[in-house]
Amino acid sequence: MIFPPDNVKYLVKKMVLTLGGDPAMCQSYRKTCACGQSVSEIFFGKMVLGERCVAEVYCPKCSQGIDRDPESRIWDNGWILELNMDVVRTQAHLMGTSPEEVNAGWVFDEGFATWVGMTPDDFQTREVERSEIQKLAKTDLRAYIGAMRDWGLNREKRFVHEGWRKAIGRR
Numbered sequence: 001m002i003f004p005p006d007n008v009k010y011l012v013k014k015m016v017l018t019l020g021g022d023p024a025m026c027q028s029y030r031k032t033c034a035c036g037q038s039v040s041e042i043f044f045g046k047m048v049l050g051e052r053c054v055a056e057v058y059c060p061k062c063s064q065g066i067d068r069d070p071e072s073r074i075w076d077n078g079w080i081l082e083l084n085m086d087v088v089r090t091q092a093h094l095m096g097t098s099p100e101e102v103n104a105g106w107v108f109d110e111g112f113a114t115w116v117g118m119t120p121d122d123f124q125t126r127e128v129e130r131s132e133i134q135k136l137a138k139t140d141l142r143a144y145i146g147a148m149r150d151w152g153l154n155r156e157k158r159f160v161h162e163g164w165r166k167a168i169g170r171r
C-alpha cells in the first residue's frame with residue numbers, strides 16, 4: 001500500500017473543507033428508522049451534504065401520525081426522510097440555492113440527499129430478488145438471462161406503478 005505524502009493529504013482535507021463537507025463523511029449512509037424495524041440507505045449526491053443533515057427516517061410502520069411539514073420532511077410511499085434543516089441551510093449556497101429558499105423536497109429531488117436506489121430499502125430488496133433469479137442460472141442459463149433482463153425492466157415499471165418519488169420523477 002502506498003501512502004500519499006502529507007501535502008496531498010493536506011490538500012484533500014482542505015478541498016473537502018472548502019467544499020463545506022465533513023472530512024469524515026461518506027457518500028452513502030444507512031439509517032435505521034425511528035421504530036427500529038427497517039433500514040434505509042441514503043445517498044448524498046455531489047458530496048455536499050452528509051449524515052449530519054439527516055434528522056430521522058420513518059418507515060410506513062412508524063410514520064403514522066407524523067406531521068406533513070414539507071419544509072423538512074420528504075414523504076415517499078409511507079416513508080419519511082426528515083432533514084436537519086439548520087444543517088442543510090448552512091450548505092444552501094453550495095447547492096446553488098439560498099437558505100431562505102431551500103426545502104427538503106428540493107434537496108431530495110436534486111439528489112443532494114436521496115435514497116440510494118429507487119426506494120429506501122432498495123439495497124436490500126434488490127439482493128433478495130436477484131438471488132431468487134440467480135438460482136435459475138444453475139439449471140437454465142437461457143431462462144436466467146431472460147429473467148434478469150425482464151427483472152430490470154419490470155422493477156422500473158413497478159416503482160412507477162407504486163408511485164415512488166424517484167421513479168415518477170424520472171419519467
Ligand SMILES: [Zn+2]
Nearest residue numbers: 033035059062
Ligand atoms: Zn419504522
